[in-house]
Amino acid sequence: MTELKSDFLRVLTERGYIHQQTDAAGLDSQAAAGVVSAYIGFDATADSLHVGSLVQIMLLRRLQQTGHRPIVLMGGGTTKVGDPSGRDESRQLLTDEQINANIAGIREIFAHFLRFDDSPTGAIMVNNDDWLSGLMYIPFLRDIGRHFSINRMLTMDSVKLRLEREQPLSFLEFNYMILQGYDFVELNKRYGCTLQMGGSDQWGNILQGVELGRRVRGRDLFGLTSPLITTGSGAKMGKTASGAVWLSDRRLSAYDYWQFWRNTEDNDVGRFLRMFTDLPLAEIARLEQLPGAEINEAKKILATETTRLCRGDEAAREAAGTAAKAFAGAAADGLPTMTLDSGAQIPVLEAVVALGMAASKSEARRLIDQGGVKLNDQPVQSSTATISSADLDERGTARLAVGKKRHGLIKRG
RNA sequence: GGAGGGGUACCCAAGCGGCCAACGGGGGCAGACUGUAAAUCUGCUGGCUUAUGCCUUCGUAGGUUCGAAUCCUACCCCCUCCA
Numbered sequence: 117m118t119e120l121k122s123d124f125l126r127v128l129t130e131r132g133y134i135h136q137q138t139d140a141a142g143l144d145s146q147a148a149a150g151v152v153s154a155y156i157g158f159d160a161t162a163d164s165l166h167v168g169s170l171v172q173i174m175l176l177r178r179l180q181q182t183g184h185r186p187i188v189l190m191g192g193g194t195t196k197v198g199d200p201s202g203r204d205e206s207r208q209l210l211t212d213e214q215i216n217a218n219i220a221g222i223r224e225i226f227a228h229f230l231r232f233d234d235s236p237t238g239a240i241m242v243n244n245d246d247w248l249s250g251l252m253y254i255p256f257l258r259d260i261g262r263h264f265s266i267n268r269m270l271t272m273d274s275v276k277l278r279l280e281r282e283q284p285l286s287f288l289e290f291n292y293m294i295l296q297g298y299d300f301v302e303l304n305k306r307y308g309c310t311l312q313m314g315g316s317d318q319w320g321n322i323l324q325g326v327e328l329g330r331r332v333r334g335r336d337l338f339g340l341t342s343p344l345i346t347t348g349s350g351a352k353m354g355k356t357a358s359g360a361v362w363l364s365d366r367r368l369s370a371y372d373y374w375q376f377w378r379n380t381e382d383n384d385v386g387r388f389l390r391m392f393t394d395l396p397l398a399e400i401a402r403l404e405q406l407p408g409a410e411i412n413e414a415k416k417i418l419a420t421e422t423t424r425l426c427r428g429d430e431a432a433r434e435a436a437g438t439a440a441k442a443f444a445g446a447a448a449d450g451l452p453t454m455t456l457d458s459g460a461q462i463p464v465l466e467a468v469v470a471l472g473m474a475a476s477k478s479e480a481r482r483l484i485d486q487g488g489v490k491l492n493d494q495p496v497q498s499s500t501a502t503i504s505s506a507d508l509d510e511r512g513t514a515r516l517a518v519g520k521k522r523h524g525l526i527k528r529g
Numbered sequence: 530g531g532a533g534g535g536g537u538a539c540c541c542a543a544g545c546g547g548c549c550a551a552c553g554g555g556g557g558c559a560g561a562c563u564g565u566a567a568a569u570c571u572g573c574u575g576g577c578u579u580a581u582g583c584c585u586u587c588g589u590a591g592g593u594u595c596g597a598a599u600c601c602u603a604c605c606c607c608c609u610c611c612a
Contacts, residue, residue, distance in 0.1 A: 375565080379565060379566075380566080381567060382564090382566050382567065409564040409566090411564080412564055412566080415564095415566080439565085442565095443565060465579080474558095476575085477577075477579080479558085479574085481579075482573060482574080483573090485572095485573085486559045486572065487560060489559095499579070519558075519559060519560090519565095
């Protein structure tokens with residue numbers, strides 16, 4: 117299976133998206149012969165997705181780029197029930213309105229990555245609530261449930277791990293794989309969808325869907341998973357100082373998004389460029405070869421390209437410009453900013469908190485004590501220090517920094 | 530329904546009447562070294578009008594005690610075995 121006939125699988129292979137797949141040859145010839153409709157499911161638990169979902173989003177983008185139709189499946193139905201995996205009581209159930217609002221927010225994100233229209237390869241977004249909520253229990257059990265073997269389900273990793281670790285596993289959760297398998301069948305019926313993709317943790321669920329499709333629909337369905345993305349040092353990707361790296365600009369500024377990518381580890385640069393940007397492979401090969409500190413140029417390109425995809429051209433350029441200035445020690449628009457009335461003073465502590473550079477005054481105090489806070493490049497000596505107009509330069513601006521990477525501005529009000 | 534085990538900070542996990550804002554590890558943050566990288570070393574990792582002070586936190590609500598995460602009672606939730 118050295119020669120791939122389809123652009124789709126060839127691109128996926130070259131760019132490192134494939135972890136496991138069912139019947140690669142079958143999918144390859146189907147993708148080479150015509151338009152394939154494929155889907156990936158997403159939760160509707162928040163109004164934005166974070167970088168953890170970016171691989172999946174990019175998979176759908178590659179699908180469309182190579183002449184096929186992406187289906188974004190929103191788990192509105194399953195979200196409605198609530199994810200039972202959280203062990204604390206805080207699994208608040210979302211209302212229909214919240215779920216719909218979340219779906220709307222997520223749709224905005226996808227609009228950056230996919231082309232939604234009525235053409236044969238136009239992306240569509242569907243909600244599994246459309247068919248799950250109306251299910252009737254007995255008919256469902258008879259038509260679908262009989263195809264699932266408990267023996268088999270108990271051997272699935274997701275279940276087995278839970279049982280071994282003596283962690284709770286509710287019947288509801290146990291049913292997820294059935295509902296998910298059913299989604300695939302329903303999407304095949306409605307949209308001719310023949311491929312489900314997802315993260316490697318979804319492999320078992322995807323297989324169930326593939327098998328179910330064969331049994332109840334007599335169709336050959338395909339499954340494909342992407343590798344779990346970790347950083348070169350093995351950490352799960354997607355956490356920063358301020359929490360999750362959100363894709364939505366309502367949740368995370370373009371500047372912070374850009375910074376997230378700028379701080380990629382050396383060893384990840386090539387891999388991330390291939391997966392998360394549209395740059396040609398030859399160009400990427402060159403960039404990842406850059407020796408020593410020059411790899412930083414590649415990181416900047418990575419940051420700008422990923423930001424461009426997710427936030428648009430202009431936002432990417434601005435973020436890059438802001439970063440260039442901020443790290444050169446100059447005031448830059450686009451950083452968090454607060455104003456200071458002329459003649460007034462403000463404790464450094466309060467400024468650090470107000471600019472979102474520390475979560476509390478206690479934390480700000482600790483940072484100062486450790487020498488981590490700088491005002492105009494000078495370490496702040498005392499946690500009782502204040503900022504006054506005297507600290508503003510001729511343009512009426514003072515620069516405040518926490519660590520090397522977090523910058524903020526104070527301007528004359 | 531019965532018996533036993535358990536619910537501790539972001540996660541894991543000690544503590545089992547005062548020395549507990551709570552050991553240790555992970556994660557995170559800061560400092561040093563660097564290249565806004567990794568690795569390594571060091572420090573920090575509840576909050577407060579800045580304090581040998583106060584407030585909140587050890588499933589929930591009460592109680593005992595000068596004093597409780599630690600003892601008692603009730604309740605909720607989880608796990609295991611039995612029915």
